[in-house]
Structures are given as structure tokens and as C-alpha cells.
Amino acid sequence: MNNEEVKKLHEPLFHIEKRGGVSKKKAWGIRGIGILVAVVIVSILAAIMLQADPFTFFGKMFEGAFGTTNRIWNMLRDTAILLGFALAIVPAFRMRFWNLGANGQVLMGAFACTVCMFYLYGKIPLGVLVPLMVISSVAAGMLWAAIPAVFKAFFNTNESLFTLMMNYIAESLVTFTITVWVPNGSGSLPPIIPGGLKLFDNAYILPILIIALLTVGMFFYLRISKQGYELTVVGESENTARYIGINVKKVIIRTLAISGAICGLVGFLLSGCMSGTINPQIHSGYGFTAIIVTWLAQFNPLVMAGVAFLVIFVNRGMKSGIKPAFGLTTEAFANIVTGIIFFCVLAFEFFIVYKFKYRSDVEEKMNAFKAKFKKKSAAKVATEATSDGVVASESASEAAEKANGAGDAENGENAAEKATEEVNKEEE
Amino acid sequence: MENTENMENMENSENVERKENSVALELRGICKYFGNVKANEGVDLVVKKGEILSLLGENGSGKTTLMNIISGIYFPDEGQIFIDGKEVVIRSPMEAFQYRIGMIHQHFKLIDVFTAAQNIVLGIKDGSRFRMKDVNQKVRDIADKYGFIIDPKKKIYDMSVSEKQTVEIVKVLYRGADILILDEPTAVLTPQETQKLFAVLRRMRDDGKAIIIITHKLHEVLSVSDRVSVLRKGKYVGSIETKDANESILTEMMVGKKVELNIQRDDPVNPEDRLIVENLDCMNREGVKVLSGVSFTARSGEILGIAGIAGSGQRELLEAIAGLQKVNNGSIRYMDPESGEEVDLRSKTPVQIRDLGVRLSFVPEDRLGMGLVGSMDLVDNVMLRSYSKGKSPFLDRKNPGALANDIVTNLEVVTPGVHTPIRKLSGGNVQKVLVGREIASLPKVMMAAYPVRGLDINSSYLIYNLLNEQKRNGSAVIFVGEDLDVLIELCDRILVLGSGKVTGIVDGRTAKKEELGLLMTKTVGIYEENQKAQASEESNE
Numbered sequence: 001m002n003n004e005e006v007k008k009l010h011e012p013l014f015h016i017e018k019r020g021g022v023s024k025k026k027a028w029g030i031r032g033i034g035i036l037v038a039v040v041i042v043s044i045l046a047a048i049m050l051q052a053d054p055f056t057f058f059g060k061m062f063e064g065a066f067g068t069t070n071r072i073w074n075m076l077r078d079t080a081i082l083l084g085f086a087l088a089i090v091p092a093f094r095m096r097f098w099n100l101g102a103n104g105q106v107l108m109g110a111f112a113c114t115v116c117m118f119y120l121y122g123k124i125p126l127g128v129l130v131p132l133m134v135i136s137s138v139a140a141g142m143l144w145a146a147i148p149a150v151f152k153a154f155f156n157t158n159e160s161l162f163t164l165m166m167n168y169i170a171e172s173l174v175t176f177t178i179t180v181w182v183p184n185g186s187g188s189l190p191p192i193i194p195g196g197l198k199l200f201d202n203a204y205i206l207p208i209l210i211i212a213l214l215t216v217g218m219f220f221y222l223r224i225s226k227q228g229y230e231l232t233v234v235g236e237s238e239n240t241a242r243y244i245g246i247n248v249k250k251v252i253i254r255t256l257a258i259s260g261a262i263c264g265l266v267g268f269l270l271s272g273c274m275s276g277t278i279n280p281q282i283h284s285g286y287g288f289t290a291i292i293v294t295w296l297a298q299f300n301p302l303v304m305a306g307v308a309f310l311v312i313f314v315n316r317g318m319k320s321g322i323k324p325a326f327g328l329t330t331e332a333f334a335n336i337v338t339g340i341i342f343f344c345v346l347a348f349e350f351f352i353v354y355k356f357k358y359r360s361d362v363e364e365k366m367n368a369f370k371a372k373f374k375k376k377s378a379a380k381v382a383t384e385a386t387s388d389g390v391v392a393s394e395s396a397s398e399a400a401e402k403a404n405g406a407g408d409a410e411n412g413e414n415a416a417e418k419a420t421e422e423v424n425k426e427e428e
Numbered sequence: 429m430e431n432t433e434n435m436e437n438m439e440n441s442e443n444v445e446r447k448e449n450s451v452a453l454e455l456r457g458i459c460k461y462f463g464n465v466k467a468n469e470g471v472d473l474v475v476k477k478g479e480i481l482s483l484l485g486e487n488g489s490g491k492t493t494l495m496n497i498i499s500g501i502y503f504p505d506e507g508q509i510f511i512d513g514k515e516v517v518i519r520s521p522m523e524a525f526q527y528r529i530g531m532i533h534q535h536f537k538l539i540d541v542f543t544a545a546q547n548i549v550l551g552i553k554d555g556s557r558f559r560m561k562d563v564n565q566k567v568r569d570i571a572d573k574y575g576f577i578i579d580p581k582k583k584i585y586d587m588s589v590s591e592k593q594t595v596e597i598v599k600v601l602y603r604g605a606d607i608l609i610l611d612e613p614t615a616v617l618t619p620q621e622t623q624k625l626f627a628v629l630r631r632m633r634d635d636g637k638a639i640i641i642i643t644h645k646l647h648e649v650l651s652v653s654d655r656v657s658v659l660r661k662g663k664y665v666g667s668i669e670t671k672d673a674n675e676s677i678l679t680e681m682m683v684g685k686k687v688e689l690n691i692q693r694d695d696p697v698n699p700e701d702r703l704i705v706e707n708l709d710c711m712n713r714e715g716v717k718v719l720s721g722v723s724f725t726a727r728s729g730e731i732l733g734i735a736g737i738a739g740s741g742q743r744e745l746l747e748a749i750a751g752l753q754k755v756n757n758g759s760i761r762y763m764d765p766e767s768g769e770e771v772d773l774r775s776k777t778p779v780q781i782r783d784l785g786v787r788l789s790f791v792p793e794d795r796l797g798m799g800l801v802g803s804m805d806l807v808d809n810v811m812l813r814s815y816s817k818g819k820s821p822f823l824d825r826k827n828p829g830a831l832a833n834d835i836v837t838n839l840e841v842v843t844p845g846v847h848t849p850i851r852k853l854s855g856g857n858v859q860k861v862l863v864g865r866e867i868a869s870l871p872k873v874m875m876a877a878y879p880v881r882g883l884d885i886n887s888s889y890l891i892y893n894l895l896n897e898q899k900r901n902g903s904a905v906i907f908v909g910e911d912l913d914v915l916i917e918l919c920d921r922i923l924v925l926g927s928g929k930v931t932g933i934v935d936g937r938t939a940k941k942e943e944l945g946l947l948m949t950k951t952v953g954i955y956e957e958n959q960k961a962q963a964s965e966e967s968n969e
Contacts, residue, residue, distance in 0.1 A: 224822050229815055232804070239798040242752055243790070244812045245778035 016354050027352045034348030038341045045340070049333065050326050057322070064321015065313050073204040075309075075316055077274075080211040081266065083308040085283075085290035087211070087218050087301060088262035091255050092145075093291075094222060094299050095235035097152065101163025102287030104170035105144045105260045107280070109267020111174050112140035114278040117192040117271075118181065130197065133272050134265070141264020142257045144170065149256030153249035167287070171280045178278070191276035207269045214262065219301040231255045292342065296349075314338055451513065452477045452638035453498070453529075453607050458507035460493055467493040468504070471664045473657055475607065475638045480629060482649040482670070483642045485659035486682055486884030488854050491642050494659070495609050499531040500524035511607075527607075530600025534611040536592050538584050545580035548599045570601050574631045589738065590621040597628070607638045614648055616738055619912060619945040626652045646675045647913065658682055679885060687885055691892050691917040693936075694900065699727035701763055702904035703749070703873050708758035710744050718744045719928045722758070726873065726904040728765065731895060733919030733936060734908040735944050741928035742908045743793055746875050749906075750790045751778045762786050765872060765902070789871035791863055793878050793908075795855075799862045802851035806832045806843065809850050810865050835864035839890065856887030863894055874898045877908040892918055912941045926950045 022030075043054035050057070066072055085102050092099035116133045148162040178189050196203060222228040234241045234251045241248050271278045289311060297303035318334035328334075358366065455473040459466070468490045475481045485491045496502045498509070500521040509516055511527050518524050524531075538547050545563045564580040571578045578594050587595070593613060600608060610629075614622045629639055629652060643649060649656055649670070656673055658665040658681040665681050679687050703726040710719040719741045726732050734742055747753035749760055751773065760773040764785070771784055781788055792798040800809045811828035818824065832846040839860040843853055850858055859879060866874065876895065880888040895918070898905050909915045915922055919936040924947035932947040 224825075226815060226821055226823055229808070229823055233801055233812070236801045236803055237797055239794065240801050240812070243750075243778065243792060243798050245782065 016356060022352055030348055030351050031345065033351075034344045035341075037348070038344035041340050041344070042337050045336065052326065060321045060325040061317035062321070064319065064323075064325075065317040067321070071316070071320060075312055076208055077204045078312045078316065079305070079309045080208045081269065082286050082289060082293065082312055083215065083305055084207075084211045084262065084266035084269065085286040086293040086297075086304045086308060087214050088259050088266060089287070089290055090218060090294050090299055090301060090304070091222065091228075091231060092259040093294050094228075095231040095252065095255050097149070097235070097252065097256065098160045099145065099148075099163050099256065099259055100160050100287070100291070101145065101148065101166045102259075102263055102290060103283040103285065104163070104167035104287075105141045105263030106267040106270065106283045106287065107167075107170040107174055108144040109137040109141035109264030110271035110278050110282050111170070111177070111267070112136040112264070113268045113272045114189070114192070117276070121192050130272075134268055137268035137272070138261045138264040141262070141267055142260040145256045145260025145263065146253060149253045153252045174278060174280045178280075188279060189277045193272070193276035196276045197273045203274070206273050210265070210269065214265075215301050215305055222299070222301070227251075227254070292346075296345065314341055450477055451475070452479075452511070454510040454513075455494075455498070456508045456510070458494065458497060458509075459505045460490075460497060460502060461505050466662050468497070469662045471507070471659065471662075473664065474667075475640055477606075477638050478633055478636045479655060480633050480639045480641060480653045482653035482656045483640055483659065484646075484649060484656055484678060484682055486886075487856060487882060488661075488884075489659040489682075490662040491659055492611065493662075495531060495611060495640070495642065498524065498607075499529055499609060525603055525605070528603075528605050529607045529609070530603060530605030531609040532593070532596045532600060532611065532613060534613075534615065536596055538592060538595060540585045541583065543581050543583055544578055544587075544595045544598075547584060547595055548580075548602050552603065566602065567598060570598055574601070574628050574635070576628060589616045590618075590625070593617070593625070601632075606636075607640070608632070609640045609642075611642045612644065613641065614643060614645065615910070618737055618948050619941055620949065622648065645911065645913075646678055649673075649678065650675070660684055683885055687889070689885075689889075691889070691914070692896055693918065693920070694896070696727065696730040696899070696920055697902075699730050700765070701725050702728045702765070703906075704759075704761045704763070705749070706759045706761075708745070708748060708760065709756040710741075710748055710753055711756055712744065717928065719748070722925075722928075722930055724923050724930065724933060726906055728872070728902045728904050729899055730920045731899050731905040731907055731918060731936075733915040733922040734906065734925060735912060735915050735922055735948060736925035737948050738910070740925040740948070742877060742925060744928075745925070746790060746792070746877055746906070746908065749773065749873075749875065750788065751776045751781050762788075762873070787869060787872040789866035789869055789874045791859075791866050791874075791876040791879050793881075795858055795862055796851065800850055800858065803849050805849055806836070806841075806846040806861060809861060810835065810868075813865060813869060831865075831868055832861075835861055835868070839864050839894075856883045859883060859887065859891065863891060867894060867898065870901075871898070871903055873906070874903045875906045875908075878910060879907070880914070881910065912944050915939075915944070916941065924948055 039054075039058070043057065046052045046054065046057040064071070065075055085106065088105070089099050089102050113133045113136065116129065116136055120129055120132070144166060145163075148157070148159050148166060151157040151162060152159045175187070178187060179185070182189055197206065222232075230241070230246050230251050233244070233246060234248055234255075238248055241251070267282075270282050275282065290308075293304050293307045293311060296307045315334075315338070318337055322328065322337075323331075323334065326333075357363075451474055453473075453475045455471060458468050458471040458473075460468040471490070471494055473481075473483075473494070483491050483494070493502065497504050498518070500518040500523050503519065509518060511529075516527055518527065518529075521531075539550070542550070545560065545567050548567055549558070549563050567578065567580040570576070576594050576598060578591070578598060582591070584592060584595070593616070597608070597610075613625060617625060626648075629641070633639055633654075641653065650673065653670050655667055655669055656678060657667040658678070660682060668677070668681070675689060676686070679689060705725070706723045708719055708722040709717065712718045722741070722745060724732070734745070736742055744753050748755050755774050758774070762771040762773050763769075764771055771786055773781060773784075773786065776784070796802045801812070807825055807829045810832045811823070811825065814828065815823055829846065835841060836843060836846060841853070841857045841860045841864075843857060850861060853861070863876070863879060874895070876891075879891050879895070883891065892914075895905050895907060907915075907919060909918075916936055916939050922934050922936050922939055922944065923930060924932045924934070924944055926948055931950040934943065934947075
């Protein structure tokens with residue numbers, strides 16, 4: 001029995017193998033396939049559930065996101081806000097401090113801002129009030145993040161649970177205060193500053209500008225500042241940090257203070273700039289969505305901007321495009337679509353690190369098929385975007401995706417869970 | 429045909445022996461690729477029954493990959509495996525057991541709160557009714573047969589390292605393994621324990637088992653094995669009967685060229701007291717005393733070796749000096765060679781020590797977990813020590829970049845570039861970067877814990893040379909080592925730690941290995957002292 005025969009008899013059909021290394025181009029190609037797969041699955045679902053053809057469906061989605069000037073402004077502003085959340089948690093995450101409390105920290109920032117507005121608006125000039133609002137927001141967010149940080153630094157408490165719990169305290173505190181401020185029992189506070197603060201008579205430009213500056217700042221903070229270097233060392237190995245004489249406690253608390261301060265600022269943008277009021281869900285659950293954003297972007301603030309844009313595009317496309325166009329009354333379909341898209345995107349991250357290696361005879365057949373397919377498509381001069389030669393046909397990539405579902409179930413499930421959670425938290 | 433038969437008849441006596449020594453396991457043309465890395469490329473290997481085969485090769489030569497293929501953890505990309513002459517396919521560790529292959533890993537895979545017997549039977553499904561009494565008896569039978577000393581009812585957490593290893597070996601024997609693979613079994617043992625292990629291995633060989641042993645230590649290869657097979661860069665170099673081999677032949681096979689195996693040892697020049705440690709007591713985080721009354725002096729221009737069984741307080745001692753371990757009692761003093769002043773180092777943080785102008789370098793045992801940051805590139809790792817210099821809030825990567833380039837050129841670090849994450853480098857290259865960085869600060873005291881652990885021969889000798897260079901430059905070098913042969917060859921004096929106490933300081937030029945081994949196991953341990961302290965506390969109550 002020769003070697004080849006043995007292999008055919010006994011070698012498994014395929015096994016998963018680590019890639020030797022992937023060029024950036026190829027990595028983006030793989031991500032592109034992920035999105036393509038998502039598009040295919042969503043099209044099939046849309047056809048079954050809404051009797052819509054893919055072109056109408058995605059056309060409506062784009063219309064919902066970019067259809068009018070107002071919608072484009074909304075897109076950009078929402079992207080900025082989500083990116084703000086992500087910028088806030090990124091230094092903490094880089095330090096391996098799982099700050100799940102961005103929602104609460106933002107809420108506390110918004111709360112402090114609203115307190116200033118509630119008691120002082122109209123009584124002191126705006127030139128004094130606005131700086132006061134900013135300072136108190138930042139201070140409140142900082143404080144809310146510093147509490148778990150202190151406990152982590154001195155008593156090594158679990159930061160994930162601690163920050164998560166702090167969210168509920170913040171939400172309840174706001175709910176309670178609103179019932180005190182608004183005794184009629186409606187539970188909602190009418191805008192104190194109608195329409196919020198404006199710059200150049202434009203309600204959108206202020207948050208976008210602030211977050212844009214913050215993005216660049218955070219990029220350089222993490223990349224070339226000593227503090228950014230220190231927090232990376234602490235995150236990678238506390239022992240190394242101790243060994244070279246970094247004060248680990250100080251770095252933990254300082255980093256979380258920065259994280260909280262940015263949250264506070266986002267809180268100011270939400271309540272002071274955009275709504276002029278507060279509600280316990282003003283954070284829209286973005287604190288959790290931001291986790292996906294930071295991870296997908298691998299903690300790079302510039303890439304985070306792109307990811308945040310994609311997330312908001314899906315959100316808004318569903319909300320203002322698909323929902324009214326197909327007369328949907330609930331968020332259910334939007335949730336399904338969002339879940340599928342994130343599942344595919346996250347699942348395909350797996351293929352950047354791993355690949356399938358098929359049994360030699362199967363591989364030969366596949367190569368032959370590929371060659372045939374290439375000839376055919378060349379003849380047809382297909383305009384369809386080719387997939388960088390990673391997997392030649394859509395059907396192949398789809399099969400791979402299905403198989404991958406098992407291998408990367410945890411990742412995918414998490415993504416779907418988080419995505420659904422995030423949409424659930426969405427108000428309005 | 430007739431001719432051969434004749435010959436066989438003529439060599440009848442040898443033929444009988446050959447039959448007995450029939451091939452247990454044969455590999456042909458095994459290949460395994462990880463991406464672009466060829467871990468194994470056309471490896472052939474033969475192990476006979478009743479034979480101890482040493483598998484020799486430098487780090488990254490593919491030994492572990494090959495053993496993982498045999499034990500079913502990896503599936504080979506190409507090649508065939510024969511057991512007792514029949515071709516087999518091993519798809520999982522369970523299947524490997526069915527072919528009576530048992531692997532004893534370097535890192536034990538035991539459950540601490542279970543007894544020896546419970547660990548041994550864990551995971552066995554033979555369908556028969558399970559009686560602990562029978563298990564204990566069977567374990568004892570195996571132990572008696574091969575001369576193990578094992579108490580089946582003893583809990584793992586009460587065991588020493590060598591006892592744990594015994595449990596691992598009995599575990600595979602219990603499953604009826606006829607082919608045993610031991611991955612660096614002597615790395616954690618004292619010379620005496622190693623001799624006992626070898627005696628057991630020889631007895632198993634005489635019982636007809638096939639044994640493959642992976643080790644780095646050439647003298648062990650020569651003393652225990654019958655045959656040696658050598659791998660180099662994933663390829664099979666060849667096999668040699670141990671009786672025809674010596675250290676330099678084996679090294680040449682491993683490295684591919686002749687290597688000078690002598691460690692240079694100059695006489696110390698003008699030794700002065702540089703670091704004086706007196707009556708040092710330390711406790712670990714659990715409040716257990718790990719160092720007790722440790723006193724010694726490290727002198728300039730001298731290498732002070734520290735020997736001891738793993739976990740005898742070596743780490744705590746170095747960390748106490750470096751300001752990373754709380755000191756409960758005693759003093760650590762540094763004599764400044766320039767001003768001649770005495771500096772108290774006790775209970776100072778690493779930053780305070782640096783600010784006092786004490787030039788202390790420390791190569792810790794845990795390279796990637798303490799000395800370096802795995803995910804950062806060479807430049808960022810080189811600047812770990814110096815990044816905080818200057819008032820600017822931003823990093824200066826220019827000087828560290830130049831230093832990183834210097835280290836790469838001078839120490840022949842193999843890396844795609846200075847911006848490669850250090851985790852991707854091989855063990856030897858990682859260590860070169862770490863030692864290079866620590867030497868760059870021109871230390872007056874240089875401490876190195878197990879600096880050659882896991883390194884290939886070339887890199888090991890490079891590190892010894894670097895330490896010798898520091899010695900010539902007038903540093904006080906403290907070298908914690910595990911290979912007693914190396915300690916005896918390299919060090920001027922050797923301090924032996926036994927359970928946290930100094931059990932002896934001997935001259936490296938006259939020391940004998942057996943003497944060191946005895947000092948290492950001398951039981952004037954802290955354990956008894958702790959017991960006593962507890963007893964007196966109880967009586968006080």
C-alpha cells in the first residue's frame with residue numbers, strides 16, 4: 001500500500017490548520033467574503049420573510065441610511081457617539097481591564113450635566129454654564145469608573161461584574177431623580193435646553209467634531225505616549241510591569257479615570273448637546289456595542305471609526321429604511337439581520353488565523369472545479385467582484401461558513417448575543 | 429536464498445537476539461507543516477523492543493512535534509507509521525493508547541486533590557467493575573515489578589516532583605503501554621533522583637518495552653540510552669549506537685558543525701565585596717516561609733552559582749535583591765565601587781534601586797512573563813528599562829531602536845526585523861534579546877535565573893560567554909542554574925540552597941556533582957521550622 005492510498009483511506013476529509021501568516025490585503029479579502037456571505041443569507045431571509053428581492057431590500061436599507069441630508073447627518077452623529085463609547089473603553093481594554101460599565105459611566109456624565117442644566121439654566125449665562133456642564137460631566141464619569149478601578153487595584157475585585165453592577169445603580173439613580181423632578185409620574189423629563197446646544201446653528205457638528213479630535217488624540221495616546229506604553233505593559237503582564245518598576249495600582253486607576261472621563265464627555269454630548277434632557281436609556285446600550293467595535297478594530301482607534309460606521313449603517317438602515325418600507329411594527333426582523341451580519345463578520349475573523357486543509361484527493365477535485373469555474377466566469381466576463389482568489393466560488397465560501405459555525409461557535413454566538421442585546425436596548 | 433539461510437544459521441545466536449529486539453515502532457517519511465514552517469520533513473525513526481532510544485536535537489528541531497504525532501495529538505501531513513510491522517493510523521491520543529503508546533509529558537497532567545491511584549485510573553473505560561482495592565493492588569504490582577516507590581493512596585499535592593513523575597509513568601504502564609515516550613524527564617530531578625529514574629527505565633527495557641527519551645543533557649544520553657537518533661531543523665540526521673558515540677560526535681550531529689564544548693573560566697581579578705546579604709528571611713504570598721537566614725557575599729569579577737532543586741527559594745532570593753519580594757528580616761547591602769559607600773537595598777522598589785544609582789541587572793526565570801512583553805516588538809521590549817527617562821510625556825523610540833539593532837547584530841538574533849513581536853522568536857533568540865538589554869546598562873551586579881533553560885547548545889554557550897564577559901568587566905555575576913555540570917564548569921563559587929536555606933557554599937573548581945546533590949537534598953528545611961513555630965503558637969494559646 002503506498003503512501004497516497006493510505007492517506008485516502010485514513011486521512012480525515014479536512015482538518016483545520018493555522019495559517020503561516022496573512023497579508024493585510026488577504027485579511028481584508030476574507031472579511032469581504034464574510035460580509036458577502038452575510039448579504040447572501042440576509043437576501044434569502046428577506047425573500048422568504050418579506051417577499052422582497054435583494055435589490056429592493058438593500059436599496060431601501062441604503063435609502064434609510066443615506067436617503068436624505070438629515071439621514072446622513074444622523075448617520076455621522078450616531079457613528080460619532082458610538083465611536084465615543086468605543087474610545088472610552090479602548091484604553092481600559094488595552095490594559096485587559098474589562099470595563100463593561102461604559103453605559104453607567106456615560107449615564108452619570110449625562111446626569112451631572114442635567115443637574116447643572118436643571119438648576120442653573122437661565123439663571124447664569126451660557127458661557128459659564130456650558131464649561132460647568134462639561135467639567136461636572138467629565139468628573140462624574142471619571143468617578144464612576146474610578147470606583148471599580150480602586151477596588152481592582154487594591155483588592156483585586158473582578159472588574160467585569162463590578163462595572164456591570166455600577167450600570168444598574170446609575171440607571172436607577174437617574175430614574176429615581178426624574179420621578180423627584182417630574183412629580184406628575186410620567187417618568188420623562190422634557191428638554192431643559194430646547195434642541196440642545198448648537199455650534200454654527202447646526203445640532204450635529206459639535207459631537208462629530210469633538211469625537212473626531214478624541215479619535216486622533218487616543219490614537220497617539222496609545223501609540224506614542226509613555227502612559228499608553230505603561231498601560232499596554234500592565235495589560236500584557238503585570239509581572240513585567242512590576243519587574244521594571246511600573247506602579248501597577250496607579251496605572252490601573254489612571255487609565256480608568258481617562259476611560260471614565262471620556263464616558264462623561266459622551267454623556268455631556270448626549271444630554272447637553274443633543275437632547276437637552278436625560279432618560280435612563282440615553283446610552284442606547286452602546287456601551288456593549290462598543291465592545292464589538294473595539295475588538296473588531298483590534299484596539300486601533302482609526303479602524304474603530306470605520307467599524308462604528310458599519311454598525312450604525314446597519315442600525316439606521318433597518319430602522320429608517322426597512323421598517324417603514326415593509327410596514328414592520330416590531331424590531332424583530334432588524335434584530336435578526338443585525339445578528340446575522342455580526343455573526344458572519346466575527347466568524348470570518350477565524351479564517352484570518354486558520355484555514356481548512358482538505359484531503360489531497362478532495363483538494364485536487366476542488367482545484368479542478370476552480371479551474372473550470374474560472375474559465376466559465378472568464379467567458380461570461382462576470383462583473384461580480386472576485387474574491388481575491390481565497391475561495392473561488394460563493395457556494396464554497398458558504399459551505400465553509402457553515403462548517404465554521406461549529407468551529408467558531410462561541411465567537412459567533414457571543415457576537416449574535418451582543419448584537420441582539422444591543423438592538424434590544426435600543427429605544428425609539 | 430540458500431546463502432542467506434546459511435548465514436542466518438551461522439549467526440544463530442545473534443538471530444535469536446535480533447528476534448527479541450524486533451521493531452516496535454517505525455516511522456517512515458513523516459512530514460508535518462505549520463503554515464510555511466516545516467516542523468518535520470521526511471523523518472524516519474526506528475525503535476526496537478527492549479531498547480532505550482534517545483531522541484536528540486536542538487530546540488525547534490521537531491522532536492516534540494514528532495512525539496505528538498506518535499501520541500495522536502497531531503496528524504502527519506505525509507508519511508507512514510508502523511507498529512509491530514503493521515501500518516497504522518493514529519488519529520487521537522485514545523487511538524495511540526490502543527496501540528500501546530504512552531507519553532509522559534514534561535508538564536505533569538495530574539489532579540492535585542486526587543490520590544495517585546485515582547489519577548492513574550482516571551479516564552479508563554474497560555467495562556469491568558471498578559474496585560479501588562484492585563487498582564491499588566495493581567499499582568503496587570507494577571511498582572514492585574520495575575522498582576518504583578509509590579504509595580497509591582497518597583494525594584498528589586503531598587508529593588515531590590519526582591513522585592509525581594512516578595505517578596505519570598505508572599499511569600501509562602497501567603494502561604499497558606509497551607512504547608513509552610518521556611519528554612525531558614530529568615529536567616526537574618536531582619542527580620540522585622535521575623539515577624533512580626534511569627534504573628527504572630533500564631528495568632523496563634529489560635522487560636521488553638520500547639522507550640524513547642527526549643533530553644538535552646548529553647551525559648544523560650550517553651549513560652542511559654542504547655541508541656541515539658538525531659534531528660536537525662525538522663530533518664532526520666541519523667542514528668548512532670551509544671557505545672560508539674561521545675559528546676562531541678553527538679553535538680556535531682545536532683548542530684551540523686563542530687562546537688567547542690569547554691566553558692572558559694578565568695581566575696577572578698581583584699575580587700571586592702559587591703553585594704552582601706545577611707540573615708535574609710522571606711515569606712511568599714501564602715505566608716509560607718521560603719527563605720530563612722540566607723547569608724552570602726557576591727564579589728566583583730566572580731561568578732557565584734546558585735544550585736538547588738527547583739523551588740528551593742532561588743526565585744525569591746533574586747527577587748528580594750531586585751526589590752520585587754518583600755523581605756521579612758535581614759539585610760541586603762550594595763557596595764558602590766565608585767564612591768565606596770554602602771547602599772541599603774532592603775525593601776526598596778526597583779525604581780528606588782535605580783534612582784540610588786545601583787546598577788543592578790536581572791534576567792528573570794520567566795522570560796516572556798516577567799522579563800519581556802511577548803506581544804511587543806523588539807524595540808518596545810528593549811526600552812522597557814529606559815522608557816521613563818526624561819520629562820517628555822512621549823516615548824523616544826530612536827535610541828532603543830538603535831540598541832535593538834545593536835543587539836540583533838552583536839548577539840546574532842534571528843528575527844525578521846526589530847519590529848517583530850518577540851513572542852514569534854524562538855526561545856534562544858528571546859533570551860538573547862533579554863540578556864542583551866540587561867547587559868546594555870553596564871551592570872555592576874548581574875543576576876540571571878536559569879538563563880539557558882530550553883536553549884540550544886550554540887545559544888547556551890553564547891550566554892555563558894556573555895556572563896564571563898561581565899565577570900571580566902568586574903561585575904558580580906549571580907547565576908542560578910540547574911545543570912550541575914555547567915555550574916561546576918562555569919562558576920567560581922557555588923551556593924547551594926535547600927528548602928530556603930543555604931546548605932553550603934563550595935568552591936566551583938573543586939566541587940563534585942555528588943557533593944552538590946547531597947547538599948541540595950539536605951533536610952534542614954524550613955518545613956520543620958514552620959511545624960515547630962506552629963506547635964509553639966498552639967502551646968502558647
